[in-house]
Amino acid sequence: MKLFTKKVLETALNEEMTEHLGHEKNRAEAGRDSSNVRNGQRSKTVVTDAVGEVEIEVPRDRESTFEPQIVKKRQRRLTDVGEVVLSLYAKGMTTGEISAHFSEIHGTSVSKETISRITDTVVAEMQEWVGCALDSVYAAVFIDAIAVKVRDGQVANRPVYAAIGVTVDGRKDVLGMWMRGTGGEGAKFWMSVLVDLKNRGVTDVFFLVCDGLYRTPYPQYVPARRAAAPGLSQA
Template sequence: MTAEIVRPRKNVGAKGRQLSPEQAAAAAMVAEARQRGLALTGPDGLLKLFTKNVLETALNEEMTEHLGHEKNQADNGRVSTNVRNGRRSKTVVSDAAGEVSIDVPRDREGTFEPKIVRRRQRRLGEVDEMVLSLYAKGLTTGEISAHFAEIYGASISKETVSRITDKVVAEMTEWSSRPLDVVYVAVFIDAIVVKVRDGQVANRPVYAAIGVTVDGRKDVLGLWAGTGGEGAKFWMSVLVDLKNRGVSDVFFLVCDGLKGLPGVVEAVWPQTIVQTCIIHLIRNTFRLTSRRDSDAIKKDIKPIYTAPNADAALAALDDLEENWGTQYRAMIRLWRNAWNEFIPFSTTTSRSAR
């Protein structure tokens, strides 16, 4: 599979949807990528690189404040002879990113005392939410600076906080505008709620787009800060951003409950198949049912998402409705409403769930 793949228009109609051979192969790759893990957070998540970049940027600026000069820019007439003296590796633990390996700068005299990650400190504090916020488009420089001020308190000067903010904003801008691949097997879009600080603390969703490339690699394509009431206009700006950075085609876009997104996908990438994230669908299923019935329902929904084809999946859904439809109408409605976006990963379909 290459970026020059030309796919036939997907066949969508009353009789359902037939995946092309390329789409079926892409679906298999997506399933494999899911098994290997596509989380942004967690021990194997994609947040590690962001955390490493932010911490190392902050530590280097702390060293600049400590020495009084940038790297390789010491004044020959200065009184102190203290200069940078390489780096040492350190592993810290983050609640969201797991273990993160960072390089901590050293000075020749050994007097540098890092603040954002102190000596002998292993577990990070509130850095996780800050890192996600920093890389999300839509935050102001003031909000980013407020995050660092919250972390540092009075331990470093406002000028250093400002320099750290400027460096991180520059890196964030470069990262968020970098060119992307022409074709992605799948793009997963999900939301993470983080605390944003700017005078007051507020919970805001940060939307992550994680792509699976044609050779199976995972990449965070971008992060966007929302307000919680996102609609078609917001999603159009997100997808146009991705398209302007080079993404001309996506086989599958996987999301859940993001209002206005499926319609925008059709406008930006007409050939893309939108699929509901099965993890969210299962999670929402149990929110609509009693805990005492969880084990029985878990047993009854498994044949749906493990079915070998769409007909078998629909038969399993019919069985679920027969067993639980009277008691949990909302659960059945959830599955049937999501069916057209849930079923594309099955290789064939000949019946409608409605």
């Protein structure tokens, strides 16, 4: 989550700088009115409610006239950024919903074109992550759903399904996040989540840790030896 938060904030900051200067990085236009250009970066640590401290790189301009909006100067604490990041990286979010998130954060401080560029960059990073290959075997996989606020015309709570894997050498990884429409957790949707993990290379899980939802509709998937993940070995 710290990595996701860092990527989202830095993407927005860099696109804000592009709008401020009027040209993209390394593409300064000849004959422009201002001689102002990018002038490196400075490190800054922000504190979020969801993941604690996150170190980000804030772009600087030569004339020091850049006023970032997503992380303002001297701002250290960011509220509600955790829910935004969770929803942005959940498979199933539409481009319009992602754009609405950034529009809400920035208000009228940046143009629609900048919001579009931020959205396109985040969507590209998100798609690369949600499709990455996974380990074939995990010692444990934890699955659960949490409710996050999503704005698309109006604010509504929507469930994000998350799978956290523990590798055989003890490392914890976020395997994926999936979003569906309003409503509670459902066995059929969990099946689609597990099939997605299987399609990305997972062949076996020693322990599947969940709230027991799968036991009622899928009792045949719970052998005495261990709780195997439906949609993986038994699919």
